[in-house]
Amino acid sequence: GIGADNDLYINQAIVFIEDAIQYRSINHRVDSKSLWLYRWYYSRTCQWILSLTITIILALAFIEKPSSLTVTSDVRYRLPAWNPPCGLTESIELLCFLVFVVDVSVKSYLVGWEEFWKNKWLMAYILTLIVSLTDWIVSLSFFCAENVRIRRILRPFFLLQNSSMMKKTLKSINSTLPEMASVVLLLAVHLSLFTMFAMLLFARTKDGQQDKEWVVYFRNLPDSLTSLLVLLTTANNPDVMIPAYSKNRAYSMFFILFTVLGNLFLMNLLTAIIYNQFRGYLLKSVQSSLFRRRLGIRAAFEVLSSLKEAPANAQQSYVSVGALQQVLQKVAMDSRCKQAIMRSLKTCSCDQLSAAQFQKLFEELDKDAVKQHPPSPEYQSRFMQKMQFAFGHPYFGYLGNVVALANIVSICVVLVLDADKQPSERDDFFLGAINCFFILYYLLEMVLKILAMGLKRYLSYPSNRFDGLLTVILMVLEIATFAVYGFPHPGWRPEFMGLLSLWDMVRLVNMLIVFRFLRIIPNMKFMALVVTTLLDLVKNLRAFAGILVVVFYAFAITGIMLFEGAVVPMGNTSVGPMNSWSIGRTTLMTLLSKCLSRKADFVTLFGHFETEIIYCLLYLLSINLICRWAKIYFVAWWLISSVIWVNLFVALLLENFIHKWDRRCHRESLSDIEYQRTVELMFRDVLEEPTEEELMEKLHQHPHLQLCR
């Protein structure tokens, strides 16, 4: 009936608008039941369950059999890690797989049969699930005794396929690959030509004393290649040329030429290429997001205009304001946007909306959220008004900064004075008394500011929230100290009591005070710019970080398979920085800690670039513990994690910073207002609006939606 039809149209419009908000594709089934399923699938609960499942399946690696989740990384002190019984992790895995099976079925059903065959990601998803389940069955039938577990390498795929931003980024990276490959090829040519040169230049001589260079670095082709490859990473930079250089200074020209060409030119060329290529592709992907949003809105308009209640207008389609209000009430969207749209709908006097008006209404979605701080309280008494003026003034904040700086300086002085004292000689009185005074000042400052600005306004500034939180924590710590150890007095050196020693308490307080000093950031213009750029970068980097997790995970698991048992124990004789090398068994997450860098965790690997990897590479190559395959593994690792990823990061940083910097000049006056920037907003000035024809053509290609006209 007409009522049912109208309900369907309303529901379709709701879903299309939600699609537009989330930048989702609208190419899904649009019948009533599918729409219900679609909204259920994209509901918060469902998506949260899916994310949780992905997190769980990825985290499994930390407790699975070759695991090393221990406090210390030093094998001499380390307790054996807990090994879960066979079947525990496997049953958790099965549960995860079941969730994924549901996920892929719903997704496949919703896109429809025809679209399914075009969607490579979905097919890969199904394939991955089939392989994983098969591997799981094999694993169980061996009672968890087999070592090669393909499904572990495939796990990061589940993370990848769930994020559209990551898929987009991967596409961008993929399109940059040919150019990158060219530079890498160039590097390879550079390396091989110089290797031949080196072998000819540093050949074996009849005089055994003269050919140190040959003995150590250029004995044969693989050695020479390795020496120069490591030189390319600058890890053995002075050492490799010393023997030849001692003989004749002119030999250094060879190494300098190699380093300048390879490191300075070719490596930076890689940066330039990645920056150049990536710039365009990021813009393109943002452009396609915009297209999806406009398409969703337009689709909602088209279905609403087919509502039977509206008078059939042959020339142009219209949407009644009432229908839109009905839709808006049911749409799940940011309440600020919803209110803004409702408001402009009310101010609009017409009761019919054309396509352009409809589109314009939803432009609110693209706008920056401008944060309004609540007003200060208005006091009646003159005294309070004066107080408010004095303590609400920026100068009071500056005074606070000066006091914080004084505190830092005093801590620094005490640290320098106490540096060489024995712990037993240390007198905590001075620092205790001083910190007590400063913390009282901080408390006073907070109270006065709240008085002047009102609690709501005070809390609406992030810097105040940061400040206040730390002040409260400091106060609590100080009170706890006094409660346990009494008030400070000269010769205040109490024994250990309670959870933490007095010394530890004081240290903790000091660390918090140092941390609190960061409140000066918003007061320094350039610092504030840098920090906001960094924060933006972190936002935009999420997709990259995700891909990095995927790569790291796959590398770690591959490494375990390749090197399980390959590193033999060398006893506990080595000391100092080498002690984490002397290891017994190659265990899951410590694989990379032992074979690749000297630290252990998967988690800690994120901070580790070039140097460690090369240190390790050098070490491993020098002790000849590993075979040629391992060499290839490490070179691949170096290329991906150190060269390519760092360059991608630099490209993104350049992009972000230059945009920000250019905009800073325009918006100097608006600097008080905090903008919430995303990658979409960053490019807004250069984005092109899709034309009506493009939108309509795309709408007519929709596989499930039949438009009346």
Added chain:
Amino acid sequence: GIGADNDLYINQAIVFIEDAIQYRSINHRVDSKSLWLYRWYYSRTCQWILSLTITIILALAFIEKPSSLTVTSDVRYRLPAWNPPCGLTESIELLCFLVFVVDVSVKSYLVGWEEFWKNKWLMAYILTLIVSLTDWIVSLSFFCAENVRIRRILRPFFLLQNSSMMKKTLKSINSTLPEMASVVLLLAVHLSLFTMFAMLLFARTKDGQQDKEWVVYFRNLPDSLTSLLVLLTTANNPDVMIPAYSKNRAYSMFFILFTVLGNLFLMNLLTAIIYNQFRGYLLKSVQSSLFRRRLGIRAAFEVLSSLKEAPANAQQSYVSVGALQQVLQKVAMDSRCKQAIMRSLKTCSCDQLSAAQFQKLFEELDKDAVKQHPPSPEYQSRFMQKMQFAFGHPYFGYLGNVVALANIVSICVVLVLDADKQPSERDDFFLGAINCFFILYYLLEMVLKILAMGLKRYLSYPSNRFDGLLTVILMVLEIATFAVYGFPHPGWRPEFMGLLSLWDMVRLVNMLIVFRFLRIIPNMKFMALVVTTLLDLVKNLRAFAGILVVVFYAFAITGIMLFEGAVVPMGNTSVGPMNSWSIGRTTLMTLLSKCLSRKADFVTLFGHFETEIIYCLLYLLSINLICRWAKIYFVAWWLISSVIWVNLFVALLLENFIHKWDRRCHRESLSDIEYQRTVELMFRDVLEEPTEEELMEKLHQHPHLQLCR
């Protein structure tokens, strides 16, 4: 009289046009005698003498007293360097100073009194000369026994002031300094906050076993600061965290946070800032060059239009074609440009030129030089025509590349086979025979190509010149080998004869063959692009390199003064890579070799970045040989040579590459024609032409030229 006036005008026009060609300022005296002096000063001979003088005074450092121009850098084998007698270098210096005095007087006279006071460079030049001469007198009165020689630090100034491009670049760098300083300040804040954190975190504990981290890296404030500064350069990256990490894995978070914030964010931010700032300033400086050129041309037009022979036209000024031809004949300029201008002057039917026409004529100067290759010879006989077709075809070139590759592969195979053989076991027959064959082929290829293309056309391609030169050298070497050692036969192992042993000859031939393989570059599109970018970069980098030389020189001389005698000998016991550390006296150019990096020469320092400096820093800091001032010296050195210069280089590379890359797409079809690009041409698309008003306003501000109207 009128004739004398006309002559003056003609001469003025000549000088103005020459100014325009060389992008010089036209603000100099314009009377007859000054013009003669001006042309003499800017004549090739004079400028060549000046350059030579600058080279000589800079090169003096290599032979002056604390010098180390020896073959080996190993102090155990090194002969004492030659010490010139007192008065030798000093008298050369005096000669140079006299040339500079003449230079500065001429320059000062030519710009005129008023301009002189505005020109800071000239004043600094005079000041430098006065200080240098005073220092020179002091030095002689001490009979060269004094150590502090200020004039040596000032020497690079002479290089700096002589190059307008370097002055411009310095100005650009100067304008970037505030931004850079902000980031460096940020780095300092980052460093000091983390240092305080570290000192609180890794404090001394009562249990002596537990505080390894404190003992080694964070004993007191200077130690902690140094540890973290070195961590910022990634030199001690894994080592510094190992003791703490062994205790508890969570400590690694501190180091990771520090590295990610400092290295990944702040350091790359520096790149971004330098790129962003520098981009604009480079464009600006090119824009001002263009303005100078247009101004020079306009000035020539104005003086020529005041010639009495021309009919006084009240409305608009004109220049007669005859006068321009007269001027052009006397102007020193590129003959290609001159011919092109003459040609277009003839095709222009008018005999009066307006300002716009005049300006347009000289646009030839801005155009790329399009290289035309001479035509191939035309043969009469069918056979020769077929030959020409076959050997002039690109496929013949490809065949040559394939043969060169085969040669490389064969050398590589022999190298791998011979890698572990004793020199006495080595049989040179195989390589000798093979190389003989290949060199014959190369010779044949060259002859056939010359036959097909004609000698002139053959030589007009740089790749052919490269190819031919190497082939001729190879042939000469081969003939020499055969002449000395006879033809190769199995068991060909002759004893040492003549200048080089057979083995050295063969090695030399092989190296040249590897080098010759570079001829494939123009055949690979991407490689060709990269190589042309690199060549452009080298062109544009000259100014940077000059500034780098200035900085290096000043640093080296300062270092000598600071550390003369500060490094004490440690005996000859150390071996291996440390042997160049064990030194007796600190001598001039080896100062940096001993104190800063383990290599010796000023010359070799250009290739040395980050790693060596930090290696050295670490080493010096660890052995506590140097005082706090030295620490500051090294940190300054690291900041300038490694951080700032490398970032400037990256900025320039990004700029160059992105421009080139964008243009590549436009000019795909024209790739056969070789363009000669300079930094001016790179930006042509974005440059703005100066307006007539701007030019005339500037002309009327000329201090010496009185225009009639």
